[in-house]
Amino acid sequence: EADIYQTPRYLVIGTGKKITLECSQTMGHDKMYWYQQDPGMELHLIHYSYGVNSTEKGDLSSESTVSRIRTEHFPLTLESARPSHTSQYLCASSAGPNRGDTEAFFGQGTRLTVV
Amino acid sequence: RKEVEQDPGPFNVPEGATVAFNCTYSNSASQSFFWYRQDCRKEPKLLMSVYSSGNEDGRFTAQLNRASQYISLLIRDSKLSDSATYLCVVVGTTTDSWGKLQFGAGTQVVVTP
Numbered sequence: 001e002a003d004i005y006q007t008p009r010y011l012v013i014g015t016g017k018k019i020t021l022e023c024s025q026t027m028g029h030d031k032m033y034w035y036q037q038d039p040g041m042e043l044h045l046i047h048y049s050y051g052v053n054s055t056e057k058g059d060l061s062s063e064s065t066v067s068r069i070r071t072e073h074f075p076l077t078l079e080s081a082r083p084s085h086t087s088q089y090l091c092a093s094s095a096g097p098n099r100g101d102t103e104a105f106f107g108q109g110t111r112l113t114v115v
Numbered sequence: 116r117k118e119v120e121q122d123p124g125p126f127n128v129p130e131g132a133t134v135a136f137n138c139t140y141s142n143s144a145s146q147s148f149f150w151y152r153q154d155c156r157k158e159p160k161l162l163m164s165v166y167s168s169g170n171e172d173g174r175f176t177a178q179l180n181r182a183s184q185y186i187s188l189l190i191r192d193s194k195l196s197d198s199a200t201y202l203c204v205v206v207g208t209t210t211d212s213w214g215k216l217q218f219g220a221g222t223q224v225v226v227t228p
Contacts, residue, residue: 031215033216035218039156042218042219042220042221043159043202043218045215045216045218048215088156090158090159092216094216102147102149102206102216103149103161103164104149104161104204104216105161106158106159106160107158108157108158109157109158
C-alpha cells in the first residue's frame with residue numbers, strides 16, 4: 001500500500017469559500033503532483049513540485065495555488081470556490097529519476113462539489 | 116500534438132479473449148514507461164513498469180518499441196475484473212520535463228461475459 005493520504009475524501013462547499021485540500025506522503029518522495037479529473041475524462045496536471053520550495057504550474061490552467069514547505073506535505077488551496085471547480089482532485093508522489101525509481105503513487109482523491 | 120497518445124476505446128472483449136493496445140510518445144529520449152490501471156471513480160494504480168526487453172506479469176505483457184516510439188499492453192485470458200481504463204505513463208527527460216509524469220488519456224477496456 002502506498003503511504004500517501006488526501007483529506008478530505010469528500011467535500012461539499014458553498015460558492016466563494018476558501019478551501020484547502022491536504023496531501024501528505026511518508027515515503028520521502030521529492031516529486032509531488034496535483035491532478036484534476038472529471039468523471040470519465042482524462043487526468044489533467046494542474047501543479048507539481050520537484051522538492052521543498054519548488055512549485056510549477058501544470059498543463060491545465062487552474063485558479064488554485066500550492067505550497068511545498070515540507071517534503072511530505074503539498075496542500076492545494078482555492079481562495080474562492082466556484083461551481084466550475086467541482087471535480088476530483090488527485091495527489092501523487094514519486095521518487096524521481098535521480099533516485100532510480102520513477103513510478104508514482106496516488107492518494108485516494110478528494111471529490112469536491114461546489115454548490 | 117499530445118506528448119502521449121492512446122486510443123480511447125472502448126475495447127469490448129469477450130471473457131477469455133486476448134486484447135492488446137498501444138500508446139505512442141513523442142519524445143524519443145524518454146527512458147521510463149509505465150502502465151497504470153484506473154477503475155471507475157478510483158485513483159490510478161501501477162499495473163506494471165515497461166522494460167526495454169519487454170516484460171510479463173501473469174496474463175499481462177508489456178512491450179517497448181523505441182524505433183517507432185510506442186509501448187504496448189497485451190492482456191491474455193481476459194477476466195471480467197480486467198474491465199478498467201489503462202493509462203500509459205511516460206517520464207519526461209527534457210530540461211523542462213525532467214522526471215515529470217506524462218499521462219495518456221487512457222484506453223477503456225470492457226470485458227463482457
